[in-house]
Amino acid sequence: MRTITRYICLVFAGLFALTAYAQEGKIKSVQDDYRDFAYVKTSEVLLEVANKGYKSVDLFQKLANSYYFLNDMENAAKWYGELMELNEVIDPEYYFRYALALKGIKNYEESDKWMKKFHELKPDDLRGKAFLSRVDYRSNIEEASREDIEPQNLEINTEFSDFGTTEYENGIVFASARGGGRKYRWNEEPYLDLYSVEKTENGFGEVKEIDGKVNTKFHESSAVFSPNGKYMFFTRNNFFKLRYKEDDSGINRLQLYRATLSEDGTWDEIHKIHFNSEDYSVAHPALNLTGSRLYFASDMPGTFGQSDIFVVDVNDDGTLGEPENLGPSINTEGQESFPFMDTSGNLFYSSTGFPGLGGLDVFKSEGLDQKVAQGSNRNFPIENIGKPVNSAADDFGYYENLVTKRVYFSSNREGGKGSDDIYTFQVPECEQLVVGTVQDKKTDELIPNATVILFDGEGNELERKTVGDDAAFEFELECEMEYLIRGEKETYISDEKRFTTPKKKQELQLQLLLDKDVQEINPCDDLAKILDIPIIYFDFDKYNIRYDAEIELQKVLAVLNKYPTMTIDIRSHTDCRGTMAYNKTLSENRAQSTRQYLLDNGISEDRLTAKGYGESRLVNDCGCEPTNESSCSEEEHQLNRRSEFIITSINGKSCDDKD
CATH class of the missing domain: 3.30.1330.60 (OmpA-like domain)
Structure with a gap:
């Protein structure tokens, strides 16, 4: 039984439901030992040949790389530039290195040009995506999935609809149709009310209706609390001061309300939000960390599709400013609903407008709140967060505590207790380990005493190690981060590997293969x-x-x-x-x-x-x-x-x- 679709019929003109908003030593001098033996420094030979005007892909690649790995970006840019002038088919990685070299000499416009070419040749590479701030909506959802997590159906779920969780004090607040009384004619379940339940050592205690004047004989859901605990924003049918209102089509819309915590701990002083309307719905509020911005779903004028995500400033007295649509990179011609903002400023919401596993899927836009605060344009990259949150059914109402790593979400997937159930899981610690060896590129011999350096995706050094006789190295890493590992040794040309760690535990094995420079x-x-x-x-x-x-x-x-x-x-x-x-x-x-x-x-x-x-x-x-x-x-x-x-x-x- 799909409760969500039943709500849709009344709430948003047959399309938008209450629950359907639902990343030592120096080289020995040739002159010092000239009488005994001799060395050839390949980079010097290459430079001499190139300075005579000789040109080839191999010549310029090797010469530019020798400067690139020495962090001499001026000379690296010069010789990568000569390489590009040949207009030959080359590995796209050289476009990326050229762009970094140009950026290193502050030639940003030219750097952007080559980063775009790099992205065109390697459209799936995260570096190109990050540069262009674009999202590949056809990206593999399985890449983001966590097959190692099995969500638990909460013990407090009933045969009725239970959904929309938020943590409050030592428990959670959620919406449920368990209350009995008059039934909603579209699904023959009781109307929704807001409930709270405290956490215990063994799970949860007794479920109770939230105290105060919030619940009525019509629907209430989707509560969110201000950081100071003074205000609660929630969703309700257009029912205020005992008056039930419908639009010209006979539809009772959803609206946002604000309740104030009284001295006796109950929620009273119910106020309507000033941009509520009888002609469109406003629902499912979410606050940022400081409580300065509220995100919500609506089909008000200016909506791209059936419902969109909007943002509005919150004043010190709990009143709201004028709402703004988050734009077409977040919203589609489909349904966007159930926003949630985590404490790092990442937006999670449900949508039917982007490719997913079926029904409503949960999507993430990283750092969106900070971008909104900075007044940046409305081009916000998003990603499907994959399994186990998303499924072939409707998945919505995402909530995550970044401190405790506890996640709640709602779904009407198969195997549940009721029409909609609340699920939870603990995000496991993500252990990433990269191990490898430093070896000679031609002979595969181990290179003891080589230096291995770990960088983040932007080139900032994080850690360095000197390998022993076994030439082995090991680094512990974070999940979903871009890294670069470089091997260096005097008399050798460096080698590096760039990679992005996944969400799940893994041990990545690498070989750093160094080519002789001084032989x-x-x-x-x-x-x-x-x-x-x-x-x-x-x-x-x-x-x-x-x-x-x-x-x-x-x-x-x-x-x-x-x-x-x-x-x-x-x-x-x-x-x-x-x-x-x-x-x-x-x-x-x-x-x-x-x-x-x-x-x-x-x-x-x-x-x-x-x-x-x-x-x-x-x-x-x-x-x-x-x-x-x-x-x-x-x-x-x-x-x-x-x-x-x-x-x-x-x-x-x-x-x-x-x-």
Whole structure:
């Protein structure tokens, strides 16, 4: 039996019911140890190449990242900007980093531009949503749901309608049709009255009608109390001083009333709110923490749909100012009702106008009261709070005590005792733990003594730790918060992970993978591996240096210029496809072409040797049969098509392998 829909017929012209308003050490100097060994600082090499005018996505990404992680936002913005100028398809994360770098140098207008692009490419990312202050109404409700909570049907519920809870003193006040007497003809239940009940160690005590002159022979519901305890606002049919009034259609509307607490503890001196009307309904009051603003539901002129949420200032004497509609981001063409304002200024209310699980669902608009106080525009983001509060039935009358973590709500879902029941649950402590390790990106080796820093979503440092020999870290976090974790170590380029914690308990496992920035170089080392140089590509059947290969060779050139005693052996390899003689000749030509490029750029002949090895030094089992066919994939063949730049000597030391 759906009591709410029965009330709707009389209250709001067949559509709006009483209950249907219902987030150490320094790097060792190269010069200090020049005689013994040498280092390559990748970021310096990249900068040298970029300053010569060479351009590539990979070059600018790595260079900009090196400054970004050093918090050098001026240089980060410069090189991210160069990256964007290439107009290539890149990871949207670079738009986000560019926007932060621009914000770091106070270029806010340009930062906003790139944040919008980031949001367009990653519309589900919370960072973009927060920036645009928009709500994705199609967001996954299950993300907000708490499957680990089982609401309890209150022991005080009856076979009749019980709903609309608010805490008062050591108990709760709610509306109920349990009182007997004359019946409301639309649902054959008694009219609603307001009741109170005290909490006990084992639950609740005896349910009693609220004291005073509040209850009448018609409906009363939805009480809320001023912070000083002096006033109570509540909903009643248009019945005042024994006069029952209807509009021109014969409908008796809902109205707001204010009662005053008398010295004997009863609620008397009933006053009508000045904007009540016989032509529309005003109902379901909710006060903010200080009692300075009252929120309510109404279908008064200016309403977007069947009923909307409004706000009005409360004067010191308990009188009210002029109401304002909260606007289209809160209200829809459907029903919005049963507002509740928690002590943090978050608005909860029920609506049929936004996607939900069925019937009335409870929605939340975080920080709405503060925004109203600041006079901000009426674009208030909302979210469906999900299960267990929301269901396929009507869910409304949400109330939460943020101190005790006790929640009450009302619903006509299946399994209840009556047509509408009050449910409750204790919000469990939300335990969030993030654990992980700091490792080398290329070798997966653990990196002891690395620093791991925890930031909030806005980049404020919260905590930092130095990992031990196991390179492990652990942080305890809060629920529904955005965090960033960054790993740092001298001689490495930092790595970071950004994430948002859910509502429910979890242990998140992360790997922070740091790339070498300063690397020791020795004879026999391959500069191609140290500098992350892929194969030096040539066009098919050719051996002239292409532009993309020139960028990579500029890295080698920078190192050779930095270390004038260094000699290298250039080695070019092919896969097995093609004849052995052809591959040998092709690789030889390419090796000599690479050597000639370095000679043309000022490197002396006695520092360079070059040789092509064709398919004679495969790094895997991808050899070809006489028919030139192979079962290997293209990726496996690619491993054999490689260029090597072997250091044959440096600083007086030679490589034993001079093949």
